[in-house]
Amino acid sequence: MARLRVLDLTRLVNVAKYSKKAWNDVVTSARRDIFGYKSGYPGEDEWIKPLQGPSRNRWYWPSKYLHMDFTIRYYLGMQLQRLKEKEENPTIHDLWDTICQFRTHRIYIESFLRSVDEETFSKSITIQDTHALYYLIFQRSPLRFTPNSAFFTCPLKNPKYDPFIKYALRVFMDQSLDEKKVEKVDLPLSQKLRQLLQSKPSLLKCFNTRNRFVNTFYLRRRAYHLEKLSKKRKISETRRKYRAHFLTHPDKKEIWPDNKGITQYRWPSR
Numbered sequence: 001m002a003r004l005r006v007l008d009l010t011r012l013v014n015v016a017k018y019s020k021k022a023w024n025d026v027v028t029s030a031r032r033d034i035f036g037y038k039s040g041y042p043g044e045d046e047w048i049k050p051l052q053g054p055s056r057n058r059w060y061w062p063s064k065y066l067h068m069d070f071t072i073r074y075y076l077g078m079q080l081q082r083l084k085e086k087e088e089n090p091t092i093h094d095l096w097d098t099i100c101q102f103r104t105h106r107i108y109i110e111s112f113l114r115s116v117d118e119e120t121f122s123k124s125i126t127i128q129d130t131h132a133l134y135y136l137i138f139q140r141s142p143l144r145f146t147p148n149s150a151f152f153t154c155p156l157k158n159p160k161y162d163p164f165i166k167y168a169l170r171v172f173m174d175q176s177l178d179e180k181k182v183e184k185v186d187l188p189l190s191q192k193l194r195q196l197l198q199s200k201p202s203l204l205k206c207f208n209t210r211n212r213f214v215n216t217f218y219l220r221r222r223a224y225h226l227e228k229l230s231k232k233r234k235i236s237e238t239r240r241k242y243r244a245h246f247l248t249h250p251d252k253k254e255i256w257p258d259n260k261g262i263t264q265y266r267w268p269s270r
Contacts, residue, residue, distance in 0.1 A: 097178055109134060109183045110138045110142040118145045128152070137165055222246040 108140060114133055119142070121127055128151050135141055136158075197203055225246040228235060250256050 066254060096168050099137060099165060102134060103169055106138070114140045116143065118147075121145075121147060121241070122151070123203075136161060211258050214250050218250075222249075 041175065109130065113127075113134065116127055121131070128147075131141065131143065132152055139157075141147070197207070227241050245258055
C-alpha cells in the first residue's frame with residue numbers, strides 16, 4: 001500500500017513538472033510572438049551589456065547602459081532597418097481595388113443606391129458601407145432620403161482619407177494645365193527648408209544643436225556650480241580648474257564627454 005502511495009506521489013510530481021514545463025513553453029512562445037526574437041537585431045549587444053555603474057564610480061559615466069559608446073555601424077544598421085520597405089497589408093490592396101471598382105462602375109452603383117428605400121437601408125449593413133464608401137470617394141449622396149447618422153461610427157466627411165483616395169484614383173484623374181502649374185510651383189521640402197534657413201538665420205543654431213545623452217546627476221552638479229558662480233561664492237582654485245567643463249552645456253560641445261575624470265584616477269578609455 002505504501003509502495004502504491006509513493007508511486008502515485010511520483011506520478012503527481014512528474015505531472016506537475018510536465019505541466020509547468022508546458023506552461024513555460026506556452027509563455028515563451030507567446031512572448032516570442034508578441035515581442036519577437038531577442039537576437040539578430042542591430043545594436044542588440046549594446047543592450048545586453050552588463051551594467052558597469054558600480055565599477056565606474058570614480059568617473060562620471062553618462063549612462064549606465066553605455067549608450068554613449070555605440071559605434072557608427074550600429075547606428076547605420078538601425079537606420080537601415082528603420083527605413084527598410086515594409087510589407088503592405090493585403091487589406092490595403094483590397095480597399096484600393098474596391099475604390100477603383102467604385103470609380104469604374106460609378107453609374108451602376110449610383111442607380112442602385114438611388115433605388116434603395118429607407119427601411120432596406122436601415123436593415124442592411126452592406127448597403128450602409130457601400131453608401132459610406134461612395135460618399136467618401138465622390139462627396140455626395142445618391143440616396144433619396146437623408147440617412148441617420150447613428151448608422152455610421154465615424155463621420156463621413158473626413159479630410160484625412162483624401163490623400164489615399166486621390167492616390168488610388170490617380171489613374172482616372174485628368175491632369176489639367178492648372179494642376180501641372182501647381183505641381184511646378186510646389187517646391188520640394190529640402191528647398192523649402194533651405195529658404196526658411198536663409199530667411200531666419202537664428203534657426204541654424206537650433207538645427208545645429210546636438211542632443212546628447214546627459215546624466216541627470218551631471219546636470220544637477222552643473223546647475224549647482226553655475227549657481228555658486230552667479231552668487232559669487234568663494235570657490236577654491238582647484239575646484240575652478242577641475243569644474244570648468246561645467247561652464248558649457250554638453251549639447252554645445254564638439255567632443256563629449258570631454259571631462260576625463262579626476263586627474264589622480266585613470267579614465268577607462270585611455
